[in-house]
Each structure stands twice: as C-alpha cells, then as structure tokens.
Amino acid sequence: QKEVEQNSGPLSVPEGAIASLNCTYSDRVSQSFFWYRQYSGKSPELIMSIYSNGDKEDGRFTAQLNKASQYVSLLIRDSQPSDSATYLCAVFSGYSSASKIIFGSGTRLSIRP
Amino acid sequence: DVKVTQSSRYLVKRTGEKVFLECVQDMDHENMFWYRQDPGLGLRLIYFSYDVKMKEKGDIPEGYSVSREKKERFSLILESASTNQTSMYLCASSFRADNEQFFGPGTRLTVL
Numbered sequence: 001q002k003e004v005e006q007n008s009g010p011l012s013v014p015e016g017a018i019a020s021l022n023c024t025y026s027d028r029v030s031q032s033f034f035w036y037r038q039y040s041g042k043s044p045e046l047i048m049s050i051y052s053n054g055d056k057e058d059g060r061f062t063a064q065l066n067k068a069s070q071y072v073s074l075l076i077r078d079s080q081p082s083d084s085a086t087y088l089c090a091v092f093s094g095y096s097s098a099s100k101i102i103f104g105s106g107t108r109l110s111i112r113p
Numbered sequence: 114d115v116k117v118t119q120s121s122r123y124l125v126k127r128t129g130e131k132v133f134l135e136c137v138q139d140m141d142h143e144n145m146f147w148y149r150q151d152p153g154l155g156l157r158l159i160y161f162s163y164d165v166k167m168k169e170k171g172d173i174p175e176g177y178s179v180s181r182e183k184k185e186r187f188s189l190i191l192e193s194a195s196t197n198q199t200s201m202y203l204c205a206s207s208f209r210a211d212n213e214q215f216f217g218p219g220t221r222l223t224v225l
Binding site: 034042049088103 | 146154171219
C-alpha cells in the first residue's frame with residue numbers, strides 16, 4: 001500500500017463546476033497536510049496547508065481533513081481552465097530525524113470550457 | 114515571499130561527466146531537499162539536509178551526493194552522470210521538517 005494515494009485521473013470537470021480531489025494516507029500519526037498545483041513542465045507550487053480536522057478555505061479553494069478516516073481533499077469552486085494542472089497531495093509523517101513529507105503521485109485535472 | 118533558485122533551467126551533459134546542480138534559498142530555512150521527478154514515478158526524494166553540513170539519504174541516493182556548506186545553499190552532485198539520470202531535478206526548502214516546502218523552478222537534465 002502506498003503511503004499517500006491519489007487517483008491519477010484525468011479528472012474532467014466542466015468550467016464553473018466544483019472539482020473534488022481526494023487523497024488518502026496510511027500513517028495514522030500524520031500531522032501536516034499540503035496541496036500543491038503543478039503545471040506541465042513547471043515545479044509544484046503550494047496551494048494550501050491544513051493541520052486540523054475540518055475545512056480550511058482560501059478563495060476558491062477548500063481543503064478538508066478527516067484524520068479518523070485518513071483522508072484529505074481539495075475542492076475547487078467555480079473551476080477555470082487555468083485550474084487545469086496536476087494536483088499533488090503531501091503528508092508529513094513522524095517526528096524522528098528521518099521524518100519527511102511524502103508526496104502522492106498526483107491527480108491530473110482538466111477543466112473543459 | 115520565499116524564493117528558491119536553481120542554477121540552470123536546462124542542462125545537457127555527456128555520460129561520465131561530473132555534474133553540479135546548485136540551489137539557493139533566501140528565507141533562512143533550516144531544511145533543504147533534492148527530488149527528481151519522472152513521468153509515472155512522481156516526486157522521489159534523493160537527499161535532504163536539516164542543518165549546515167548535515168545530510169540524510171532519501172529514497173534514491175545511489176549515484177548522487179550532496180553538499181551543504183552554507184545554510185542557504187544545497188548542491189546536488191552527480192559524480193559520473195549516466196543516461197538513467199536524465200530527469201527533472203527539483204530543489205525545495207522549508208523552515209521546519211513538518212512545514213510546507215517551497216520549490217525552485219527545476220532543472221531539466223539530459224545525459225547523452
């Protein structure tokens with residue numbers, strides 16, 4: 001089982017609709033969770049960080065964390081063609097010197113006009 | 114804003130050459146990371162450093178070494194480049210290990 005799992009997609013969503021991206025993780029003690037957006041040929045850029053259960057909103061983006069079920073999701077409202085990208089979920093696991101952030105393989109999102 | 118810069122956007126080297134990739138961050142971050150990213154394989158951690166002169170192996174350290182002589186600079190070294198090291202190399206930094214990482218623009222390395 002992968003430590004951080006995402007559906008690879010592509011996920012196709014009509015312009016103006018809500019895009020819902022999901023991520024599950026295996027380490028129950030994970031404490032920090034991140035969503036990144038990566039355009040083709042570019043480096044990942046941070047969209048949101050979330051540390052507590054519940055929802056966190058930033059503009060058109062909402063991150064949702066459920067530690068009991070070990071999933072974190074990203075909702076994009078009023079999807080725009082410029083949202084077409086690969087979205088990476090990342091999870092920090094553990095507190096030893098070897099602890100590190102684990103990245104999922106990403107979900108490719110396509111917003112169709 | 115955090116800024117992470119990498120020495121080259123594109124690099125072409127020949128098999129057997131020694132290759133240096135440099136990364137500089139300007140936000141006094143403790144932690145720095147080197148990843149490679151290949152289609153279908155996602156981001157894979159090569160090495161990371163949580164302090165000056167400290168380094169830890171990531172998931173795929175073979176064929177690579179690193180150097181961190183100053184806090185703001187983290188170098189990745191390919192001692193003898195091979196064709197299977199053709200990839201996108203990404204540097205990142207973070208204030209603490211459990212904080213968000215900020216990425217540089219990446220170096221696309223081609224080894225012929």
